[in-house]
Amino acid sequence: MEDEKILDLYWARDEHAIAETENKYCAYCGVIARNILADREDEEECLSDTWLRAWNSIPPKRPLRLSSYLGAITRNYSINMLKKRKQRPLFFDELEECIPSGESTDDFDEKELEALLNSFLRSISKVERYVFLRRYWYCDSISQIAFDAGFSESKVKSMLFRLRGRLKKELAKGGVLV
Amino acid sequence: MNAEKLWQSIGNIDPKFVEEAEIPPKKTGRRRFGIVLAAAVLMLLSVSTIATVRWYISLNDVFEKPPEVLREEEQLIEKTADTDEAEEPISVSVVSCLADERIMYLLWQVESDGTAFPKGASAEPGLSFGEASVDTALGYYGGQIEELCAGNVIAGYLVAEWSPKMQEAEGLFRIGKITVPEEADGEDYYPDIVFAMEQSKYAEGEENLRSEWPDEHFPVYQFLDIPAYGEERFYWIDYAEYRDGKLLLVIRHKMWSDDEEFAIRNKIMINSRTGEEAERIFSQTFVDKNGYNFLYYIYEVDYEEIGNLYFHIEGDTVSSTYIKGDWEIPFKAEATLKSVELQSAVEGVSIKCSPISMAITGDLPEMEYISVTLSDGSEASIINYDYDRIIFEQPVEPEKIVSVVINGMEYLKQRDGVQ
Numbered sequence: 001m002e003d004e005k006i007l008d009l010y011w012a013r014d015e016h017a018i019a020e021t022e023n024k025y026c027a028y029c030g031v032i033a034r035n036i037l038a039d040r041e042d043e044e045e046c047l048s049d050t051w052l053r054a055w056n057s058i059p060p061k062r063p064l065r066l067s068s069y070l071g072a073i074t075r076n077y078s079i080n081m082l083k084k085r086k087q088r089p090l091f092f093d094e095l096e097e098c099i100p101s102g103e104s105t106d107d108f109d110e111k112e113l114e115a116l117l118n119s120f121l122r123s124i125s126k127v128e129r130y131v132f133l134r135r136y137w138y139c140d141s142i143s144q145i146a147f148d149a150g151f152s153e154s155k156v157k158s159m160l161f162r163l164r165g166r167l168k169k170e171l172a173k174g175g176v177l178v
Numbered sequence: 179m180n181a182e183k184l185w186q187s188i189g190n191i192d193p194k195f196v197e198e199a200e201i202p203p204k205k206t207g208r209r210r211f212g213i214v215l216a217a218a219v220l221m222l223l224s225v226s227t228i229a230t231v232r233w234y235i236s237l238n239d240v241f242e243k244p245p246e247v248l249r250e251e252e253q254l255i256e257k258t259a260d261t262d263e264a265e266e267p268i269s270v271s272v273v274s275c276l277a278d279e280r281i282m283y284l285l286w287q288v289e290s291d292g293t294a295f296p297k298g299a300s301a302e303p304g305l306s307f308g309e310a311s312v313d314t315a316l317g318y319y320g321g322q323i324e325e326l327c328a329g330n331v332i333a334g335y336l337v338a339e340w341s342p343k344m345q346e347a348e349g350l351f352r353i354g355k356i357t358v359p360e361e362a363d364g365e366d367y368y369p370d371i372v373f374a375m376e377q378s379k380y381a382e383g384e385e386n387l388r389s390e391w392p393d394e395h396f397p398v399y400q401f402l403d404i405p406a407y408g409e410e411r412f413y414w415i416d417y418a419e420y421r422d423g424k425l426l427l428v429i430r431h432k433m434w435s436d437d438e439e440f441a442i443r444n445k446i447m448i449n450s451r452t453g454e455e456a457e458r459i460f461s462q463t464f465v466d467k468n469g470y471n472f473l474y475y476i477y478e479v480d481y482e483e484i485g486n487l488y489f490h491i492e493g494d495t496v497s498s499t500y501i502k503g504d505w506e507i508p509f510k511a512e513a514t515l516k517s518v519e520l521q522s523a524v525e526g527v528s529i530k531c532s533p534i535s536m537a538i539t540g541d542l543p544e545m546e547y548i549s550v551t552l553s554d555g556s557e558a559s560i561i562n563y564d565y566d567r568i569i570f571e572q573p574v575e576p577e578k579i580v581s582v583v584i585n586g587m588e589y590l591k592q593r594d595g596v597q
Contacts, residue, residue: 028200068196072189079185095181113187121195133199136188166370 003066010058017058018051021070028067029074035139036078036089046081050074075139091136098164100172116174120167131159268503270301270353273333275511278532280567282340282511288353290330298359299500301332304352307344319561321571332356337534337561337569351507360498367413367445367489371427374418375484416472420481424459429473444492447477451486518576521591529589531576536568543585550574551581 001020009017029050033043050073063069082089121129131149134140142160146153273285288301303320322334336351338344417428447456460476479487517532527540536550542565550558552574559571582590 063193065193065197067200068193071196075189076186079182092181092185095184098184099181110187110190113184114190117187118192118195121191126198129195130199133191133195136185137191137196137199 006066007058007062010055011062018055021054021066022047022051025067025070029070032071032074032138033078035141036075036082042078042081046074046077049077053077071138075137078139089139091139094160094164095136098167098171100168100176112174113176116170116176117167120170123170124163124166128159128163131156132163135160268356268501268505270503270505270507272351272507272509275349275509276515276534277340277345277511278515278517278534280340280532280535280537281569282338282344283534283573284336284338284349284351284509284511285333286336286351286353287326287331287333288356289332294329295332295356296358296500299327299332299356300358300497301334301353301356303334303336304354305336305338306350306352307347308350319569319571323572335572337571339567345511349509349511351509353503353505355499355503356501357497358500359495362494362498364493365491366448367491369415369427369487369489371415371418371425371484371487374415374427375420378417378419420484423478423480425477425479425484425487427473427475427477429475430471444494445473445489446492447475447479447487448490449479449483449486450488451483456483456487520576520579520582522589523591524587524589527589529582531579533573533575534570536570536582538565538568538582538584538589546585547583549581549583550579551583553578553580 001024006017006020006024009020026047029047030043033046037043037046050070053073054070061069079089121132124132127149131145131151134145134148135142140148142153142156145151146156149156151159269287269289271287271289273287275282275284277283284305286301286303300322305320319338320334320336322332326333414430415427416430417426419426447458448454449456456477456479458475458477460474462474477487515532515534517530517537520529520531522529522540524540527538527542530537530539545563545565548560548563548568550560550568550570552558558574558579561569561571579590580592581588
């Protein structure tokens with residue numbers, strides 16, 4: 001079913017919306033949950049939470065891209081679950097490298113940070129965006145990214161390293177510090 | 179801020195970027211090819227004992243009459259792999275391998291079972307002899323025999339210097355991919371030259387910095403691997419330095435990959451502020467043993483303009499991968515063609531010639547020019563000009579050679595009745 005029709009079901013408060021969403025996006029969101037959690041049971045729980053959250057948030061929301069909206073929910077639930085397990089994903093360590101050091105400031109506006117990130121993503125190439133987002137949005141492993149992109153693992157690592165460096169520069173310019 | 183907050187913010191980026199990253203970029207052939215290759219192996223196992231190979235070319239197609247052969251063992255080896263795109267079997271074959279005392283000459287063909295190859299399709303052959311590889315001065319040289327390429331067949335030849343080590347070793351013939359000509363649009367690439375300059379170091383230390391820019395020798399530097407991206411492809415900046423009003427860039431491409439076509443396309447550096455082309459005063463290229471193509475470019479440019487520079491790669495006709503395969507066929511060249519003595523017109527000079535090469539010995543001038551003319555008036559195409567190894571691009575019949583001119587002087591005794 002097309003996203004628009006699924007969203008119409010949500011807005012009509014028709015519970016078929018959940019079944020249609022699960023039918024269409026179970027695999028997509030499942031990959032994200034699996035990438036982060038690596039646990040089948042947790043993955044299923046996380047997906048159930050995702051469908052419920054979608055039901056509770058649409059309406060009032062009507063996302064332009066249902067896939068990324070659901071993916072973002074799954075991503076957040078997965079990381080919360082990981083925190084409950086007192087585990088820390090590897091890519092957090094990698095992202096630490098992006099944060100410029102300096103006088104601590106936590107009063108930056110989140111919207112401003114998102115704007116900085118969007119600006120950074122616009123400034124890099126499509127291939128770079130692909131690799132960066134596969135790693136830090138979809139939380140894919142290096143080997144999976146390399147396989148999908150047709151690159152060697154070392155090339156993916158190298159690209160990510162440089163992208164983190166460039167993001168760090170952009171964040172520093174925008175005044176985002178540790 | 180911490181990593182988690184950054185990670186959460188990444189989760190709220192523009193959804194169009196997220197959607198864009200759902201689908202892998204174009205290089206998707208590997209996974210599928212792995213599957214079809216596995217199928218091909220099964221197929222090969224199942225048909226290899228009963229396969230009948232239809233040979234579209236043979237020695238008789240190349241020579242009007244078969245050459246005199248001292249000893250011959252033609253290798254008719256087939257390896258079949260399914261294709262990535264057309265999903266139909268492709269047969270790659272070493273049809274024949276001949277050698278004289280100096281070189282080996284290998285005929286190969288690629289045949290699709292049904293669909294004709296697109297116009298202009300070409301296969302890229304390679305040759306290896308393992309430890310005794312073709313690391314001679316000549317290496318190997320190949321081409322297609324256009325008159326034998328038609329429909330679902332591509333045929334060609336490879337010639338290589340024939341060293342004793344190679345004669346003992348098993349050869350490996352390879353077709354990496356089949357390509358078709360394609361019109362490529364111009365592309366822009368944006369290298370981070372300023373960052374590259376900040377990072378660049380000579381591997382041997384500052385004290386070994388050359389006082390002059392490279393002309394015949396290349397500097398030793400650390401590979402930086404800084405990518406410069408265009409729409410979907412990229413190359414790397416490995417070194418950047420500014421000195422005396424000049425910018426040196428060392429750019430690296432991986433040869434024998436999808437980037438190969440654009441690696442050879444003309445690149446110009448544009449100043450985005452002025453729209454003008456930066457003046458390139460030096461360029462040189464070489465390929466290393468790992469298959470990387472290195473470009474050394476020096477530009478005359480003001481330091482303040484470096485941040486404004488980007489590469490523009492001009493539109494061109496390029497080779498585009500039609501079938502991405504990797505066919506390897508082992509072979510052993512056993513045949514030895516006999517050289518005949520051609521009657522020399524110059525005392526003390528001997529001319530020996532087989533259908534695939536010629537050797538001229540004696541008191542000879544430094545060769546500036548040689549032409550070998552055949553009885554039909556055509557000139558044999560020559561690809562190597564050493565006196566002891568003059569190699570014909572396509573086989574000739576020695577008896578039909580009527581003239582061997584070196585530096586304007588005739589060295590072949592004219593036979594009666596031959597013009």
